[in-house]
Amino acid sequence: MKEIKINDSSSFHIHLLSKVIDMDHYPFTKLIIENHITFEEYEELMGLLHKLNDTFEEQKEEGLMDFTLLLIHFAGMLNEKLNPNHTIYGLKKEGYFPSLMDTFIDIINRNESKYKRR
Template sequence: MLKEFGKCDTSSFHIQLISKVINLNRYPFIRLIIENNISEKEYNDLMELLNGLNQTYHQQKEEGLIDFTTLLVRFAGMLNEKLNPNETIAALKKEGYYPSLMNEFTNIITRESKIRKR
């Protein structure tokens, strides 16, 4: 048990050193994953969710659908509670993950924000 803690502690230290060398501002999604202590399983679940939403988005777009708010709601509802939906979308967009879907989500958020301000 003590060895496992030491190994984990060493890994954490190494990650801290690497994060000082790498400009994590260039990788905001990875930074969110690290800062919010997302596990490998949680990360894989998120990527699976995004992949599914992206496939649905492209299918619906081909079918002529123009409102994708339900996909955004599904994303926010199924997103790990450690992550903020808006921050996660912005980070994914900046790193180039699922660009069409993230642009759509950003447009919906912007449109909804303007409507609320009126």
């Protein structure tokens, strides 16, 4: 069994909760915890996502069809502790910004299949 060092009661409580909750149902939350994202970093990420989602909705209304630049902006602005793809899939699974995450996932899948064919 893996030994876990727990140095304060908050960490201990989170450790206990993670044992009783199936964290696979909460992949975004799991990423936040595992990557030691602070409250400020979390707030910054959510602010970024709200702005991106607003831009996405505006561009969609204007008829824009390619949102690759938004995905690139997201990946570039994302906290370095987080992997862009894992974050996107985690956000999607937990229901955050569903249209935006669906669009990002479509772009990721298109690019992955494009490179697989080569």
